[in-house]
Amino acid sequence: MTIDNIRGVRRRDVMMCLALGFAVVVAAPAKADTVIVKIDNFTFAPAVLTVKSGTTVKFENHDDIPHSVVDAAGKFRSKALDTDDSFSLTVAVAGEINYFCGLHPHMKGKIVVTP
Amino acid sequence: MAHHDDDTHPGIDRRHALECMLWAGTGVLWTLSAGVPVSRLIGSAEAAESGFSFLQISDSHVGFDKAANPDARATLVAAIDKVNAMPVKPAFMIHTGDITHLSKPREFDDAAQAIGQARLDVHYVPGEHDIIDEDNGKAYLERYGKGTKGAGWYSFDQAGVHFIGLVNVVDLKAGGMGNLGDAQLAWLADDLRGKSASTPIVVFAHIPLWTVAEEWGWGTQDSARALALLARFGSVTVLNGHIHQLMQKVEGHVTFHTARSTAFPQPAPGTAPSPGPKVVPAGELRKLLGVTDVVYRAGQEKLAITDTALAG
Numbered sequence: 001m002t003i004d005n006i007r008g009v010r011r012r013d014v015m016m017c018l019a020l021g022f023a024v025v026v027a028a029p030a031k032a033d034t035v036i037v038k039i040d041n042f043t044f045a046p047a048v049l050t051v052k053s054g055t056t057v058k059f060e061n062h063d064d065i066p067h068s069v070v071d072a073a074g075k076f077r078s079k080a081l082d083t084d085d086s087f088s089l090t091v092a093v094a095g096e097i098n099y100f101c102g103l104h105p106h107m108k109g110k111i112v113v114t115p
Numbered sequence: 116m117a118h119h120d121d122d123t124h125p126g127i128d129r130r131h132a133l134e135c136m137l138w139a140g141t142g143v144l145w146t147l148s149a150g151v152p153v154s155r156l157i158g159s160a161e162a163a164e165s166g167f168s169f170l171q172i173s174d175s176h177v178g179f180d181k182a183a184n185p186d187a188r189a190t191l192v193a194a195i196d197k198v199n200a201m202p203v204k205p206a207f208m209i210h211t212g213d214i215t216h217l218s219k220p221r222e223f224d225d226a227a228q229a230i231g232q233a234r235l236d237v238h239y240v241p242g243e244h245d246i247i248d249e250d251n252g253k254a255y256l257e258r259y260g261k262g263t264k265g266a267g268w269y270s271f272d273q274a275g276v277h278f279i280g281l282v283n284v285v286d287l288k289a290g291g292m293g294n295l296g297d298a299q300l301a302w303l304a305d306d307l308r309g310k311s312a313s314t315p316i317v318v319f320a321h322i323p324l325w326t327v328a329e330e331w332g333w334g335t336q337d338s339a340r341a342l343a344l345l346a347r348f349g350s351v352t353v354l355n356g357h358i359h360q361l362m363q364k365v366e367g368h369v370t371f372h373t374a375r376s377t378a379f380p381q382p383a384p385g386t387a388p389s390p391g392p393k394v395v396p397a398g399e400l401r402k403l404l405g406v407t408d409v410v411y412r413a414g415q416e417k418l419a420i421t422d423t424a425l426a427g
């Protein structure tokens with residue numbers, strides 16, 4: 001999903017979603033090719049992220065507790081991210097990446113990489 | 116001064132007795148008799164009749180400095196002060212993990228320094244916060260791994276009671292909870308082989324060995340396999356931490372108990388969007404932190420578990 005997909009969403013609705021703690025699917029990319037996954041309340045948001053190959057995905061921990069980002073297929077593993085630490089990953093190959101938190105494995109997320 | 120008459124007469128009134136008991140860190144005693152838990156008030160001195168007692172502390176998170184407790188080292192020191200004030204000296208102490216917050220050398224040092232003030236032998240198992248150094252647990256094993264197997268599991272005996280320290284925070288699987296793993300379960304089977312069913316067993320590990328809240332990962336994926344190995348024993352006590360609150364369950368011959376943290380409370384399942392640290396007013400914090408005293412009486416095959424908060 002790109003930023004264009006939510007052009008029709010009114011700002012008030014976005015704010016409402018934020019207030020309710022729902023993940024707003026697309027955070028405005030920090031750079032053209034960097035997309036943020038926020039870790040808040042023991043949740044990766046967005047839980048499912050679709051990006052083009054070559055995009056950098058940056059995981060930011062906003063909790064008071066450390067988390068990590070571990071590939072379920074074993075290809076990468078971040079160090080423990082303390083509060084406000086981040087971990088960046090550039091996705092090269094099209095396909096799906098399933099990941100979880102190595103400390104709290106019930107926390108799961110997915111990156112869908114399109115060509 | 117009628118109010119103080121009791122001080123100069125034999126026997127004290129009920130109110131004073133209660134005050135003294137509270138001051139001495141008296142708590143509710145749970146005993147297990149024929150599978151039925153019974154609670155009553157107890158003075159710690161009563162524990163000394165025979166057998167021995169040991170202390171459990173948990174989740175000290177040294178290094179944590181966020182809103183839920185700006186100084187986790189200070190509350191650990193307060194917990195050790197509580198231990199030192201106990202009228203009956205415990206035989207030893209167990210620490211059920213999350214000694215540190217981020218596995219940093221300084222945090223391990225500060226924790227060791229504070230806990231050392233108890234001048235007791237301490238048997239540790241790691242929490243997930245103790246194995247997040249660059250080498251995924253090497254720092255913990257260098258300090259506490261001597262004489263242990265695998266990721267740090269081991270057993271020992273004390274006056275006829277068999278103690279087993281398990282590690283369920285390593286090699287966690289996506290979507291799962293705590294994990295013991297095949298190697299540790301094989302070791303456990305071997306460790307229990309040949310033991311008489313009348314041997315009292317105490318198992319301790321960081322994450323609960325029963326499912327407290329699956330949606331928060333508060334349980335151990337393969338704990339049923341460990342419990343199956345323990346099923347033939349007449350007295351099994353399972354002590355855990357991780358969830359930073361008291362919880363107890365009795366199932367057949369098995370008593371499950373979780374201890375309070377010495378650092379910060381966490382919410383009860385279903386009461387918050389996540390299990391993250393619970394921020395409470397400063398004056399309330401120490402009422403939600405504490406230590407756990409466990410008493411074994413020889414020949415009675417029942418262990419008494421008493422939880423004491425750092426403040427009333």
Ligand SMILES: [Cu+2]
Pocket residue numbers: 042066067068101102103104105107
């Ligand atoms: Cu986590």
